[in-house]
Each structure stands twice: as structure tokens, then as C-alpha cells.
Amino acid sequence: MRSGCLLLLLVSACWALPFRQSGFMDFMMEDDAGSADLPESEVPVLSLPPPAAGPVCPFKCQCHLRVVQCSDLGLKSVPDNIPADSSLLDLQNNKITEIRENDFKGLKQLHALILVNNQITTIHAKAFTPLISLQRLYLSKNMLKEFPSNMPKSLQELRIHENQITKIKKSSFSGLAHIIVMEMGSNPFKNSGIEGGSFSDLKRVSYIRISDTNLTAIPKGLPSSLSELHLDGNKITKVQADSLKGLKNLAKLGLSHNEISVVENGSLAMVPHLRELHLDNNALTTVPSGLPEHKYIQVIYLHNNKIAAVGTEDFCPPGFNTKKAMYSGISLFSNPVPYWEVQPITFRCVFDRSAIQLGNYRKK
Amino acid sequence: MRLFFLLALLVLCHGKPYKRINVMDLLKIHDIMQQDAGDDDDEDDDDDGDYDDNNFLLDCPFACQCSLRVVQCSDLGLTSVPENIPPDTLMIDLQNNDITEIKEDDFKGMGNLYALFLVNNQISKIHPKAFSNMEKLKLLYLSYNLLTQIPVNLPKNILELRIHDNKISRIQREAFKGMQSLHVLEMSANPITNNGIELGAFDSMSTLYLRIAEAKLSAIPKDLPSSLTELHLDYNKIAKVEEEDLRRYKKLLRLGLGFNQIKSVENGTMANIPSIREIHLDNNKLKKVPPGLNTLKYLQVVYLHANSINSVGVNDFCPIRSRVKKTLYSGISLYANPVKYWEIQPATFRCVSGRRGVQLGNFGRK
Numbered sequence: 001m002r003s004g005c006l007l008l009l010l011v012s013a014c015w016a017l018p019f020r021q022s023g024f025m026d027f028m029m030e031d032d033a034g035s036a037d038l039p040e041s042e043v044p045v046l047s048l049p050p051p052a053a054g055p056v057c058p059f060k061c062q063c064h065l066r067v068v069q070c071s072d073l074g075l076k077s078v079p080d081n082i083p084a085d086s087s088l089l090d091l092q093n094n095k096i097t098e099i100r101e102n103d104f105k106g107l108k109q110l111h112a113l114i115l116v117n118n119q120i121t122t123i124h125a126k127a128f129t130p131l132i133s134l135q136r137l138y139l140s141k142n143m144l145k146e147f148p149s150n151m152p153k154s155l156q157e158l159r160i161h162e163n164q165i166t167k168i169k170k171s172s173f174s175g176l177a178h179i180i181v182m183e184m185g186s187n188p189f190k191n192s193g194i195e196g197g198s199f200s201d202l203k204r205v206s207y208i209r210i211s212d213t214n215l216t217a218i219p220k221g222l223p224s225s226l227s228e229l230h231l232d233g234n235k236i237t238k239v240q241a242d243s244l245k246g247l248k249n250l251a252k253l254g255l256s257h258n259e260i261s262v263v264e265n266g267s268l269a270m271v272p273h274l275r276e277l278h279l280d281n282n283a284l285t286t287v288p289s290g291l292p293e294h295k296y297i298q299v300i301y302l303h304n305n306k307i308a309a310v311g312t313e314d315f316c317p318p319g320f321n322t323k324k325a326m327y328s329g330i331s332l333f334s335n336p337v338p339y340w341e342v343q344p345i346t347f348r349c350v351f352d353r354s355a356i357q358l359g360n361y362r363k364k
Numbered sequence: 365m366r367l368f369f370l371l372a373l374l375v376l377c378h379g380k381p382y383k384r385i386n387v388m389d390l391l392k393i394h395d396i397m398q399q400d401a402g403d404d405d406d407e408d409d410d411d412d413g414d415y416d417d418n419n420f421l422l423d424c425p426f427a428c429q430c431s432l433r434v435v436q437c438s439d440l441g442l443t444s445v446p447e448n449i450p451p452d453t454l455m456i457d458l459q460n461n462d463i464t465e466i467k468e469d470d471f472k473g474m475g476n477l478y479a480l481f482l483v484n485n486q487i488s489k490i491h492p493k494a495f496s497n498m499e500k501l502k503l504l505y506l507s508y509n510l511l512t513q514i515p516v517n518l519p520k521n522i523l524e525l526r527i528h529d530n531k532i533s534r535i536q537r538e539a540f541k542g543m544q545s546l547h548v549l550e551m552s553a554n555p556i557t558n559n560g561i562e563l564g565a566f567d568s569m570s571t572l573y574l575r576i577a578e579a580k581l582s583a584i585p586k587d588l589p590s591s592l593t594e595l596h597l598d599y600n601k602i603a604k605v606e607e608e609d610l611r612r613y614k615k616l617l618r619l620g621l622g623f624n625q626i627k628s629v630e631n632g633t634m635a636n637i638p639s640i641r642e643i644h645l646d647n648n649k650l651k652k653v654p655p656g657l658n659t660l661k662y663l664q665v666v667y668l669h670a671n672s673i674n675s676v677g678v679n680d681f682c683p684i685r686s687r688v689k690k691t692l693y694s695g696i697s698l699y700a701n702p703v704k705y706w707e708i709q710p711a712t713f714r715c716v717s718g719r720r721g722v723q724l725g726n727f728g729r730k
Contacts, residue, residue, distance in 0.1 A: 060575070060598075060620055071507075072550060
């Protein structure tokens, strides 16, 4: 409870002080109609108290320590008066339509910017320039048609799910050498809209998710640093071995809910450290080749395909078990193959009987 | 605590692959969060995905990211809470999925849970025991779902509850029973009426921030917690403010009543809120400046724009004796009112810091 007490102290300390809206008058300067030019001389100024200094916080938002919580307020634009030392700015679930050039001016210490679920269509090319410390940028559920330009180089996580982006250009991610997580599902991407070399600057990316888009193939040229790749809910028809080339760190690959009928020979050899592969809900007619030779794969989902036969050598190596990790999950239900035709010895390198799902029942 | 939490979230989500510049900060925050979550018993854990562990795959739901006891499962199209959430998890982010129901055992055994984000799903049902044994839960975000009532048996130690934009019309008497540390309560955009708030629903609470905007309130509710420092009731149908309405809320610092249909503020109302710093009464139907503003020593910001005010008196804002005022106004807005700005005497604003603190002209704010 230590931090609880600390927080409460800080909260009460903050709220006990009078606050000041220092930016309140800024827009007056733009008012050329000149409505409030009051003659100053007539104002009796005599021993007036000084304007209060203290924490600044946009009305209705909550500013505690360095977190500015402004979600669910119906805001139509980014508010003024965001404290300059803010670390996290939460603006989700508002009605912001546009990010303007000076909206984040001076927020040099901002680490996380959450703009999820607004109506943002345009972001000024220089809007993110002040954000030299930004690590997380959440832009999901907006109406962006392209990736924002000039995203901060310090960025580690970009979430831009559910927008209207069609293209990944070579310039889209240029210089983003610190990105670790990139989630860009539910955008109308097509393979033809992905320029070659688009991902080449992402030297440290470990998680990429491009689900529920119009991709018909695994994009080529993905960075070798990748440990998770999620491409479920696309229109991929075939796993091409060369699209996985170089992904030597890949541990999880999600390809569920595509239209995959073929996994090319040699595909699994490209990803020697794969642990988990989801190929459920596709159009496979056979178990993908290369599983017995793969040393680390532990979980493979193949349910809801068109697999009509399973051979005794489909999963496990012949003779001595040369696998370094036993399977902990294999799903084969909802396939035409009758389970009584699958020989028990097929699963000799499985950790536990319960790890196999054969029957035509769905896992909850 | 939510700050720590949010900071921690900031720093920790995906903590494993990230190499933060300020490692000490990370450790410190993580430490605080863990202590805060009160894990006094376990010494192991903090697996950052041990790739040699045969069971590591079962430690995290597929496509989620689990690291440093934060489970990030947003935007995945999940229709139910996934299995395999590690039991020692501190925070679960399940936002933006298609979850329809929270079942009894969905969070079973997660006694260390500190924050649970279920925003933007389609939850219409929460099992009465789904949140039992969550004594360490501090943040519960349930906004943008289909709930028709405040879930029963909420964990008692919650600090912040956000339940914006659901279908709640009644606040049942027992809704917040025993939740003495609920400091922030945001339940706007629900069809709540004054009659829907059962008597005693807020008894013995110590809430500081309460927002019931975009609801169906026709008056300021009279039995909200007396501890409130911020009360936001914008976008309701409040028609007037009576003296007794605010009698209970003596500690108020900020009051938001913008976008209502307020025609009048009764004499003596302001005397009930002597500490108030900021009042928003813009976009209402006021015919004059509310009486008593000039007695408020600490008032700094008053929004009165977009009303029907047709005259402003020289003492409407400032006390007659200047020394009475402890802090100067920094913002008064009067634009979009019938009053002609040239008819307002400059001395009206003698207790405003800088003449730009006043907005008079008939232009709308950006």
C-alpha cells in the first residue's frame, strides 16, 4: 500500500493547490475581431493577489503525477493546457477528428499517447515532432488512410488497428529502429500495396500482427528479429517457403482463418525455432510437411481443415525421438479424417495424451 | 495508484523485449506495482518468457503478449476471455474484442490482479461471482459495453471504476456497498435518471471525482458523496440549480454543468461551495450571471458562454473590496450571449489576471 498512500498524498496535495489555466488566453490572440480591448487604465489595481501558480490540467481530465486521463469526454480536439511534463496522455474514446501541428507542442517527456477510438482523419506532418521520448503510440479505431508521417524515432510500440490504411510504403516506417511491437490489423491492406523493403528499418521488431486484412500471401522481407507473426483472418492461399526466409527467431506464427491449401515443402525449415503454429480454419488437405524434422515445434493447430488422412510419420520423427521439445498441443478435430483411422503411434512424441484433440468437437 | 499503474503499464507491457533507457525507473515502478498489488508470498516468477520451459506456450494466450505480469490481449477479436492467463497476472488488457459475457471462472485464481480493462466489448452479462476474490483490483474499466446495471459484487478495494457508455438506467442501492476507496467513478453516457439513483446508493463513499455526463438527469442529484472535489454533469437536462442542490458538496473544486438547460441559479447556491476553483455553465439558458460569484475567494475560471445573458453588472464577478479575493480569475468566458460587450464596464473584470483572461466577443471557441 506504500504507493497508495503516496498517491493519495500527491492527489490531495495537487488538488489542494489552486490551479491556473495558463493557456486559457492563447486563443484570444488569434481573435482579430478584437472584442475585448478594455482600457486598462480604468481598472482599479490595488494590492491584488498574484495569479495562482500550480498544476495545470484540462477541465474534466484528471492529471495525477504525470498521467493525463482525458478519455470518454466527447472532446473534439486535443485540449490545451496539457502539463509539459506529462508522461502518459490518454485521449481515447473522444471525437477528435484531426491532430494539428501544435497539439503536442512541448511534450518532450511524453512516453505514451493513446488516441484509440476517435475520428481522426488527418495528422499534421509535424504534429509528432515534439514527442522526442514517445515509446507507445496507440492510434487504433480511427479513420486514417495512411500511416502518419514522421513518427518519433523513439517509438517502441505502434498500434494502428482498424483504420483505413491501404498501403505500406518504404517511407512508412523509415527510421523506426526501436519498434518492438507493431499491430496493424483490420486495415484494407493488399499485398500489392506493400512496397519492398518497407520493413527493413525495423531492426528490433519482435511482434507484428496484420490480421483481418486483404493479404493473399505472407508479405516478403519481414525482419529477421521477428519472434511473433500473426496473419490470421486474411485471404492467404499458400504458404511460400521463401516468404519465411531468414525468420530464424520466429517462435509463434498465426495463420488461422485464411484460405491456405498448400504449405510449400521446406517452409518449416525456414523457421527452425518455431514453437507454435496455428493453421486452423484453412483449406489444407494434408498435414504440412517438415514437422517430424522440426526440433522445437510444440503446438500445432490444424482443426477445421480438409485433411482426409494422417500418417504415422506426419508429426514425429521415425525411430529415436530427435525432437528437443515434445508436443504439448495438436488439434485435428473438424477434419474429414475419422479419428479411429489415426494410429496412436502417430503421437509418440507428444507430451501428454490430453494434448491431442482429435474428435469432432470444438474446443470451447 | 493508477498512475503508478499506468506508468508501469507504459514501461512494462512488453517489458521483455524492450530495452528501456532508464532501467532503474522500470525496476522501481515494477517494484512498486508489485508491492502495491501486495504479492508478499511468491519469490519466483517474473518469467519473461523462459524459452527453455517446456510449458512456456501455455503461459500466454496465443496472439496476446505477456511479459512482466502484464497480459496484453486487445484488438484480437476474442469472443470470450481466453484461457491460459497466468494466475499471477497484475494487469489484463482485453479492450476492443467481441466478448459477450464474463463467466464465473474467467478470472478464477487471479488474486493478484491490479487492473482489468474490458473496454469496448459486447458484454451484457457478468456472473455474480466473476469478480470474487479480487481483493487487490484497483482499476476496473468496463466502458463501451452493453451492461444494464452496475455489476453486483464488485471488488471492494477498487480505486477507479469506468463504466461509460453502457445501458445502465438504475444505480441500485447496493451497487457500491463497501467500496470506500472508490475515488474515481466515471459512468457517463448511460440512461440514468434522477429517479434511477436509489436512495443511499452513495452512502459512506469517499469519491473525489464523479462524472455522470450525457445522461438523463433533470437536476443535480442531492445524495452523491459529500467528499467530491470534482463533479461533472455536462450534457444532461438539468433545468435549474437550487440552493440546496450543492449544500452537500462543500469540498468541490471543479463543477461542470455545461450543455444543460439551466435557466437560473438560486441565490445562496455559491455560498455552499466556498473552495470552488472552476465552474462551467456554458451552453445553458442563463439570463444573468449566477449570483454570488463575487463571494468566491478562489474561483479562477467561469465559463458562461453560449447562454442568454443580456446584461452584466459591475460587481457580478469581483468583490467590492478587492482584498477579499485570494486568487485572481484567469478565465471568464461570456461570448455568444446577447449582452453587448461595449455595455460591460471594464471595472467588472478588475480581479482578472491580465485582460486576455476575459472572452467577450461573439466568436466560438475553436
